[in-house]
Amino acid sequence: MDITKLSAFEMKKKLHQKEITSRELIEAHFNKIEEIDGNINAFITLDKTEALKSADKVDEKIRNGERVGLLGGIPIGVKDNIMTKGIRTTCGSKMLENFIPPYNATIVNRIKEADGIIMGKTNMDEFAMGSSTETSYFGNTKNPIDTERVPGGSSGGSAAAVKACEVALSLGTDTGGSIRQPASYCDVVGIKPTYGIVSRYGVVSMANTLDQVGVFGRDVRDAVLMLSSITGYDEKDSTSFKNPEGTIIFGSFPEEIDYNNYLKGMKVGLPKEIFGNEIDIRIKDQITKSINIIEALGAEIEEISLPHLEYSLAAYYIISTSEVSSNLARFDGVRYGYRAKEYNTLDELYINSRSEAFGEEVKRRIMLGTYSLSSGYADEHYKKALKVRTLIKNDFDKAFSKYDVILSPTSPVLPFKFGEIKDPLSMYMADLFTVPVNLAGLCAMSIPCGYVDNLPVGIQLIGDKYKEANIFKAGLGLEGGLKNGL
Amino acid sequence: MGYKTIIGLEIHTELMTKTKMFCSCANSFGNEANTNCCPVCVGLPGALPVINETAIEYAIKAGIALNSNIITNTRMDRKNYFYSDLVKGYQISQDDLPLCEGGFIEIELGDGTKKVNLQRIHIEEDTGKQTHTTEGDTLIDYNRSGVPLIEIVTKPDMNTPEEARLFLEKLRATLKYIEVSDCKMEEGSLRCDVNINVVDSETGEKTNITEIKNLNSFRGAVKAMEFEEKRHIALLKEGKNTVRETRRWDEVKNETITMRQKLGVADYRFAADGDLAPLVIDNKWIEDIRSNLPELPHDKKERFIDEYNLEPYDAGVLTASKDLAAFYEETIKYVNDPKLVSNWIMGDVLRRLKDEEVEIEDVSLTPKALGQLISIVKDGKINNNTGKKVLKEMFDTGKDPETIVKEQGLIQISDEGELKGIIEKILDENEQSIIDFKNGKDRALGFLVGQIMKASRGKANPQLVNKMLTDMLNER
Ligand SMILES: [Zn+2]
Numbered sequence: 005m006d007i008t009k010l011s012a013f014e015m016k017k018k019l020h021q022k023e024i025t026s027r028e029l030i031e032a033h034f035n036k037i038e039e040i041d042g043n044i045n046a047f048i049t050l051d052k053t054e055a056l057k058s059a060d061k062v063d064e065k066i067r068n069g070e071r072v073g074l075l076g077g078i079p080i081g082v083k084d085n086i087m088t089k090g091i092r093t094t095c096g097s098k099m100l101e102n103f104i105p106p107y108n109a110t111i112v113n114r115i116k117e118a119d120g121i122i123m124g125k126t127n128m129d130e131f132a133m134g135s136s137t138e139t140s141y142f143g144n145t146k147n148p149i150d151t152e153r154v155p156g157g158s159s160g161g162s163a164a165a166v167k168a169c170e171v172a173l174s175l176g177t178d179t180g181g182s183i184r185q186p187a188s189y190c191d192v193v194g195i196k197p198t199y200g201i202v203s204r205y206g207v208v209s210m211a212n213t214l215d216q217v218g219v220f221g222r223d224v225r226d227a228v229l230m231l232s233s234i235t236g237y238d239e240k241d242s243t244s245f246k247n248p249e250g251t252i253i254f255g256s257f258p259e260e261i262d263y264n265n266y267l268k269g270m271k272v273g274l275p276k277e278i279f280g281n282e283i284d285i286r287i288k289d290q291i292t293k294s295i296n297i298i299e300a301l302g303a304e305i306e307e308i309s310l311p312h313l314e315y316s317l318a319a320y321y322i323i324s325t326s327e328v329s330s331n332l333a334r335f336d337g338v339r340y341g342y343r344a345k346e347y348n349t350l351d352e353l354y355i356n357s358r359s360e361a362f363g364e365e366v367k368r369r370i371m372l373g374t375y376s377l378s379s380g381y382a383d384e385h386y387k388k389a390l391k392v393r394t395l396i397k398n399d400f401d402k403a404f405s406k407y408d409v410i411l412s413p414t415s416p417v418l419p420f421k422f423g424e425i426k427d428p429l430s431m432y433m434a435d436l437f438t439v440p441v442n443l444a445g446l447c448a449m450s451i452p453c454g455y456v457d458n459l460p461v462g463i464q465l466i467g468d469k470y471k472e473a474n475i476f477k478a479g480l481g482l483e484g485g486l487k488n489g490l
Numbered sequence: 491m492g493y494k495t496i497i498g499l500e501i502h503t504e505l506m507t508k509t510k511m512f513c514s515c516a517n518s519f520g521n522e523a524n525t526n527c528c529p530v531c532v533g534l535p536g537a538l539p540v541i542n543e544t545a546i547e548y549a550i551k552a553g554i555a556l557n558s559n560i561i562t563n564t565r566m567d568r569k570n571y572f573y574s575d576l577v578k579g580y581q582i583s584q585d586d587l588p589l590c591e592g593g594f595i596e597i598e599l600g601d602g603t604k605k606v607n608l609q610r611i612h613i614e615e616d617t618g619k620q621t622h623t624t625e626g627d628t629l630i631d632y633n634r635s636g637v638p639l640i641e642i643v644t645k646p647d648m649n650t651p652e653e654a655r656l657f658l659e660k661l662r663a664t665l666k667y668i669e670v671s672d673c674k675m676e677e678g679s680l681r682c683d684v685n686i687n688v689v690d691s692e693t694g695e696k697t698n699i700t701e702i703k704n705l706n707s708f709r710g711a712v713k714a715m716e717f718e719e720k721r722h723i724a725l726l727k728e729g730k731n732t733v734r735e736t737r738r739w740d741e742v743k744n745e746t747i748t749m750r751q752k753l754g755v756a757d758y759r760f761a762a763d764g765d766l767a768p769l770v771i772d773n774k775w776i777e778d779i780r781s782n783l784p785e786l787p788h789d790k791k792e793r794f795i796d797e798y799n800l801e802p803y804d805a806g807v808l809t810a811s812k813d814l815a816a817f818y819e820e821t822i823k824y825v826n827d828p829k830l831v832s833n834w835i836m837g838d839v840l841r842r843l844k845d846e847e848v849e850i851e852d853v854s855l856t857p858k859a860l861g862q863l864i865s866i867v868k869d870g871k872i873n874n875n876t877g878k879k880v881l882k883e884m885f886d887t888g889k890d891p892e893t894i895v896k897e898q899g900l901i902q903i904s905d906e907g908e909l910k911g912i913i914e915k916i917l918d919e920n921e922q923s924i925i926d927f928k929n930g931k932d933r934a935l936g937f938l939v940g941q942i943m944k945a946s947r948g949k950a951n952p953q954l955v956n957k958m959l960t961d962m963l964n965e966r
Binding site (some may be wrong): 085086087093095103105106107109204205206207208209212213240241242243247303326327329330332333334335336338339340350351354374377379382386476 | 507529532533534536537538539540541568570572573574578579580630645749755757761765766767851
């Protein structure tokens with residue numbers, strides 16, 4: 005039995021029944037990584053010593069019959085834009101090539117409190133800018149399904165690591181689709197929760213009003229397990245959501261899941277603006293099959309309209325790049341990170357350090373954002389984009405007053421080959437269906453819904469703010485339906 | 491012909507909260523460099539700000555005390571620029587929605603009061619502090635990074651450096667009264683930038699506004715303004731104009747020096763800080779702060795006039811600083827004579843403070859000791875002149891007056907027998923003066939009193955000496 009192929013839930017069960025130890029589990033995963041990661045390149049940094057130490061602690065707890073946390077003994081990958089004390093955190097950039105943070109992100113502490121085992125830091129597009137993990141300073145991550153193809157991005161490393169069974173669960177961040185799109189390309193489940201329910205403290209900001217930490221798992225239940233371990237109010241993050249009804253927005257799931265019941269009576273909307281868009285016909289067909297399953301399981305499906313959706317990509321790129329230009333200003337070579345060797349003046353110190361250490365895509369977005377925010381252009385670009393954002397939010401608010409879940413393909417295209425998309429604008433199109441969710445601060449999940457031409461297709465389930473329970477139910481229902489060949 | 495000077499000020503004041511603006515690091519001056527720092531205040535990747543409510547409360551307090559309108563729906567913005575003392579590449583500040591709008595301070599001029607209007611008061615975080623070494627290195631201390639500040643911007647309502655000085659003094663007194671800042675310029679907790687230009691009253695021609703930055707003493711500020719005023723007028727006289735620029739005051743050369751020229755308007759690319767929710771301020775909170783505001787200088791002055799029967803001028807001086815006013819009121823507890831205490835403080839105490847360039851809160855003289863001294867003088871144990879000498883001794887040594895009087899044997903001689911002996915001796919030695927006196931020369935009496943006081947080493951009771959001397963002269 006290859007224990008790395010078990011789901012996190014199955015691993016937990018075996019650990020509790022003392023069929024395996026956490027040390028065995030973690031060693032098996034490190035062996036897997038050693039064997040295949042040279043090819044996949046899902047990891048930038050590994051921390052075997054610390055991981056094994058943590059595993060031994062969990063084993064001891066189990067031996068002593070002590071209470072073990074929700075993630076007890078499970079191997080986890082953490083995207084490399086999330087601060088891990090003492091473990092190099094690079095953001096996939098030369099800028100932070102040797103940066104070792106002196107503190108942990110709140111979510112890292114939560115994983116540790118839940119007895120999760122952090123295996124290492126996963127590869128990503130530089131500073132989370134990209135849809136293919138091709139912009140990483142540490143080289144591409146390859147899609148485990150087809151290594152000639154991209155794993156998606158920017159959380160490509162986290163998605164690939166889960167797919168390749170190098171870890172059971174992983175953390176990603178999603179600013180415009182950076183969890184859902186790689187989940188779709190790598191045939192795993194990816195959740196982008198509602199803005200504010202997972203702390204951003206210690207997560208390097210790309211576009212801070214859009215960024216959200218989320219999770220990957222090989223099935224819905226695993227992903228939900230991971231998410232429930234990291235959500236909750238954090239006083240260190242002013243945008244953190246203080247749930248008046250307590251910390252858990254979604255309940256726990258029963259041991260055995262009866263997929264038949266989850267979709268009954270649920271109202272599902274299909275936005276005509278998305279389905280009328282240019283989508284790979286193979287994806288469209290596959291999505292239609294899923295829609296039929298959802299209907300067969302008792303959901304009501306109707307076409308809906310989100311009239312301002314067509315402006316979302318434009319608004320997204322203006323808002324996100326504006327925020328990028330401000331958020332990345334702190335990487336100036338003065339206090340930490342890369343500093344140019346040659347400079348004469350203070351200005352040269354900044355210019356040379358930033359020119360030498362930032363990659364092309366990062367520079368492009370900083371320039372775009374600087375332009376959008378500069379006086380004379382801010383009204384025309386940035387402020388107008390904010391207005392569009394409000395209109396998009398209103399569209400969704402209206403839709404969610406009638407529907408529980410809104411459904412779309414996760415990506416308009418199948419996983420593409422390395423170097424296939426050269427024009428940055430075409431690359432941005434990969435985020436077409438995921439971006440509106442971030443603009444409106446909603447929750448959404450991508451779940452695998454089959455293969456076409458040996459390539460995976462993902463379907464996106466969008467829920468209203470703080471209504472994670474709806475997308476989980478719909479996801480579990482659909483997942484069960486697909487598995488049972490409905 | 492004449493020239494009119496136009497002065498506007500921008501004052502940065504550090505708020506004395508226990509912790510910094512956006513993190514829980516200590517806000518304290520004088521600690522070892524870079525010890526009050528965390529990921530937030532050094533701008534590490536991933537760090538996020540959380541607003542310190544006390545800082546907002548202090549800013550509202552200042553707004554109310556300076557007669558501003560408090561804006562209840564405001565927010566924090568990012569002011570983007572690069573500088574090595576700035577950790578995030580932006581400063582969290584306020585742009586188009588400052589916390590306080592308008593407001594004014596009244597200053598007292600020789601010919602009445604003048605209202606200096608404020609434009610706004612907004613909240614900001616402070617930057618780190620740089621030190622340039624002689625080797626050409628720049629050292630940065632981030633202990634100050636993230637300390638809460640308010641920036642007070644006036645309208646260009648002041649017309650002389652003196653008015654600006656009066657404004658600054660009143661502002662400092664007010665902020666110290668409400669205990670939101672210690673306003674120590676030498677520690678950087680109050681910093682002042684000046685905008686100044688001059689108009690030719692006849693031709694209406696104006697010089698370009700010059701900005702003088704980082705003035706770190708009131709005296710320096712006034713000197714810099716005086717220097718600029720002259721420089722602008724001289725240029726106008728030559729039919730020239732000033733350059734739009736930022737200058738700094740060189741204390742050694744006693745002149746302002748160009749720092750940088752303003753070629754265009756700096757583009758700070760202001761945008762709302764999405765890491766912080768909009769600030770919505772409850773009206774009840776404002777009212778609570780208003781009702782708990784301590785007595786302000788103007789109210790205290792009025793009360794001193796009413797309650798202690800002081801002259802308006804004296805009451806004004808005594809209430810110009812909260813500490814001085816408190817010192818006065820405390821002293822009265824030990825010697826219940828408001829007028830007399832006022833005279834002592836207005837006279838000798840203030841003179842000593844001025845000579846030694848110290849503030850009342852920094853001297854060892856206590857209200858209790860001063861009260862005791864005034865009591866001793868009032869009771870006639872020592873005379874007024876001896877009292878003044880004792881006060882000096884108290885300032886220098888911190889000893890209490892009783893001890894000084896005892897140690898130096900300064901008790902006033904009121905014993906008529908003893909005085910008679912001294913007076914007779916002096917009269918015997920100065921027969922000419924007696925003759926002069928009899929001839930109606932009043933000066934002779936003064937001379938004789940002086941000699942007697944000298945002979946008694948200043949201890950003779952002056953009233954008694956006067957009376958006895960006159961009697962004894964008449965007897966001769
Ligand atoms: Zn701090």
